[in-house]
Amino acid sequence: MVKDILAPGLRVxxxxxxxxxxxxxxxxxxxxxxxxxxxxxxLAGFTIDS
Structure with a gap:
């Protein structure tokens, strides 16, 4: 099994x-x-610059 490499508490x-x-x-x-x-x-609001 591959260990998770994502930080806990991520929203996206x-x-x-x-x-x-x-x-x-x-x-x-x-x-x-x-x-x-x-x-x-x-457009979803994740970045300031387009």
Whole structure:
């Protein structure tokens, strides 16, 4: 069994799948311009900048 690596008391956990080519090339998650992840978490109030 793999031990949990998440901190106790977290309110949100974002889970992704294997990175796409844009993410692999840039080293930045959800990097492809067509990926709506960052826009959606901004609209949900998780980030200040869009």
């Amino acid at each position: 956990v974002f889970c992704g799948i294997n990175p796409g080519l844009s993410s692999a090339n840039t080293g930045f998650p959800f990097a492809h311009p067509a990926n709506r992840f960052w826009k959606v978490i901004h």
